[in-house]
Amino acid sequence: xxxxxxxxxxxxQTIPLLIIVSLISFFIIRLSPVDPLAELxxxxxxxxxxxxxxxxxxxxxxxxxxxxxxxxKSFIKGDLGVTSNGEKVSTKLKERIPNTLxxxxxxxxxxxxxxxxxxxxxxxxxxxxxxxxxxxxxxxGMAIPSFFFAVLLLIFAVKTGxxxxxxxxxSNFLEMTFLQKVCDITHHLVLPVTVLFTLSLAGLQRxxxxxxxxxxxxxYVKFARAKGLSEGKVIFKHALRNAVxxxxxxxxxxxxxxxxxxxxxxxxxxxxxxxxxxxEAVLRSDIxxxxxxxxxxAVMLILGNLIADILLIITDPRIREGSQA
Amino acid sequence: MIRDLLKQLWKDKFxxxxxxxxxxxxxxxxxxDFIAPYTKDFSDRSMAYVPxxxxxxxxxxxxxxxxxxxxxxxxFDPVELKIVYTLxxxxxxxxxxxxxxxxxxxxxxxxxxxxxLTTDESGRLFLLGADINGRDVFSRILFGGRISMTxxxxxxxxxxxxxxxxxxxxxxxxxxVDMIMMRFAEAVMSIPSFYLLIILASILPSGMTSVQRxxxxxxxxxxIGWASFARVVRGMVLSIKKxxxxxxxxxxxxxxxxxxxxxxxxxxTSFVIVAMxxxxxSYILSESGLSFxxxxxxxxxxxxxxxxxxxxxxTNIIYRPWLLTPGFLIFIAVLAFNLIGDTIRDILDPKSKxx
Numbered sequence: 001x002x003x004x005x006x007x008x009x010x011x012x013q014t015i016p017l018l019i020i021v022s023l024i025s026f027f028i029i030r031l032s033p034v035d036p037l038a039e040l041x042x043x044x045x046x047x048x049x050x051x052x053x054x055x056x057x058x059x060x061x062x063x064x065x066x067x068x069x070x071x072x073k074s075f076i077k078g079d080l081g082v083t084s085n086g087e088k089v090s091t092k093l094k095e096r097i098p099n100t101l102x103x104x105x106x107x108x109x110x111x112x113x114x115x116x117x118x119x120x121x122x123x124x125x126x127x128x129x130x131x132x133x134x135x136x137x138x139x140x141g142m143a144i145p146s147f148f149f150a151v152l153l154l155i156f157a158v159k160t161g162x163x164x165x166x167x168x169x170x171s172n173f174l175e176m177t178f179l180q181k182v183c184d185i186t187h188h189l190v191l192p193v194t195v196l197f198t199l200s201l202a203g204l205q206r207x208x209x210x211x212x213x214x215x216x217x218x219x220y221v222k223f224a225r226a227k228g229l230s231e232g233k234v235i236f237k238h239a240l241r242n243a244v245x246x247x248x249x250x251x252x253x254x255x256x257x258x259x260x261x262x263x264x265x266x267x268x269x270x271x272x273x274x275x276x277x278x279x280e281a282v283l284r285s286d287i288x289x290x291x292x293x294x295x296x297x298a299v300m301l302i303l304g305n306l307i308a309d310i311l312l313i314i315t316d317p318r319i320r321e322g323s324q325a
Numbered sequence: 326m327i328r329d330l331l332k333q334l335w336k337d338k339f340x341x342x343x344x345x346x347x348x349x350x351x352x353x354x355x356x357x358d359f360i361a362p363y364t365k366d367f368s369d370r371s372m373a374y375v376p377x378x379x380x381x382x383x384x385x386x387x388x389x390x391x392x393x394x395x396x397x398x399x400x401f402d403p404v405e406l407k408i409v410y411t412l413x414x415x416x417x418x419x420x421x422x423x424x425x426x427x428x429x430x431x432x433x434x435x436x437x438x439x440x441x442l443t444t445d446e447s448g449r450l451f452l453l454g455a456d457i458n459g460r461d462v463f464s465r466i467l468f469g470g471r472i473s474m475t476x477x478x479x480x481x482x483x484x485x486x487x488x489x490x491x492x493x494x495x496x497x498x499x500x501x502v503d504m505i506m507m508r509f510a511e512a513v514m515s516i517p518s519f520y521l522l523i524i525l526a527s528i529l530p531s532g533m534t535s536v537q538r539x540x541x542x543x544x545x546x547x548x549i550g551w552a553s554f555a556r557v558v559r560g561m562v563l564s565i566k567k568x569x570x571x572x573x574x575x576x577x578x579x580x581x582x583x584x585x586x587x588x589x590x591x592x593x594t595s596f597v598i599v600a601m602x603x604x605x606x607s608y609i610l611s612e613s614g615l616s617f618x619x620x621x622x623x624x625x626x627x628x629x630x631x632x633x634x635x636x637x638x639x640t641n642i643i644y645r646p647w648l649l650t651p652g653f654l655i656f657i658a659v660l661a662f663n664l665i666g667d668t669i670r671d672i673l674d675p676k677s678k679x680x
Contacts, residue, residue, distance in 0.1 A: 024512060
């Protein structure tokens, strides 16, 4: 019960945060000297009525506070306006967000699956050649600019022809059976995942190693050793559980980092995700689309942090008790 | 304290290598005008995309000779339908050291003509090939590096005072002030930083001078980073303000601003140093990413990021791999900064075991 109340509180806390985020993004975009409907006006396929409707919906003839109110109201209703091509922003987002989520969740899963064991191994073998080599490798992984790495892999793909160059699906995707579709998407995902995986793996492995080394220094681990427990039991039953907790807090931040890193990677690989969408929108100064994808990015980030916090409540009893006091 | 830190830094093997590498890079960037064979904007359209110049030290008779190079000839191959580059062996161009070449102003002040390496008037010495406009990639890397390698530091100098003061005020005043200020900072952090970065960069009006644009990009980079820094400062201030000497300052009637700026913030010095060295690489990466997309530093100015813009087309890069050099330089610089940052963290916090 206590947990539920705590979680509920945490969820309520995100509401003011979202409001401030929307205010910030709204004012940044309104600060720009760009006429939000300029592109729309130039597009001959957009009818006069649509234009009129947009002007009214955005309240462009009214003061900026009213504009914000109008925008917020229609945002909550789910009406995000139209892009400069006259498409609905919401359909565009619906198409792109799952792709970005697919990419980032695969990366996070893989990074944890590989990064945690590697971090543990490095900590156990502290200062041995194995640990040194891993440290060198992670230093390299952290220093490669994501877009540069992506370009290198793209060249590799073109030269060898082993991987498709960009996109998420092949041209004959619609004719495939379900199994073929899965294979096709996996094939397209390999390179972008490799780029983002390398980046987040390096950070995660270091963090895990550092945490575990810290925990192994603590008194209760010394006590467990003094008690005569085997080294395996000390590490896996006592130390590891405490070392993983800070990583869960980091999960939210990692998600944020991935969203940002993914934008460039998506751009290089022509991957149809949210990052590339916002980039294209920015380059075309498509205000509705920019605003909506900025909000969606923020919502995803806040949700990521929320999930991380809730996970932490479940895994770390100390936080639960802290909340009662 | 700083001297002590530097001494320990020098003792560490990896950190020493990193310091030396960065030293060489910054030295080369400082003397870029002299080291680069050409000026930043020198272009020879007939030399578009020529490969790196080949330097010969043994002449056609098999005898040792002064180093010389041949120009490339650009020819259209009608059979294969592509442009081929062949060496024009009719004329040798000897490489001259400390000779007169393109005129420039050393550090923007002293007019000079001597270059470390040049060749004669009609020869073209492109050590790392040329780009689409026939500009020397090697020279542009040097000039671009000036921007790429300083922008991070400049952004930090804008961001740190803001973050320190913001975090200091929030932490010291506490209560409602703290809550409102921190909610705002959290909201800034909740927007994926790269999204914010490209949006801010895209609303920059066009038609600015390159200096204005550079300064504004510095400001934008600072706007992205201050929030998380302020949050950590606030946490530190919360614990420092309870100490006795702060109470003492309060009791003799020091103003709040004085207490924050003179008594509390100096206590965060070691953290500030670590945070600075650790965050330089991320600003270098941000700038290069931004320029790579064409939203940062604009042509004809060079930066390592915008030089890589041409690498966006993979067909381009497969035939002209020398255009990728700036990417390796970013990698090396970031790696070196990271190594130094890790070592400084180890020195300041003996308990930490990053290495």
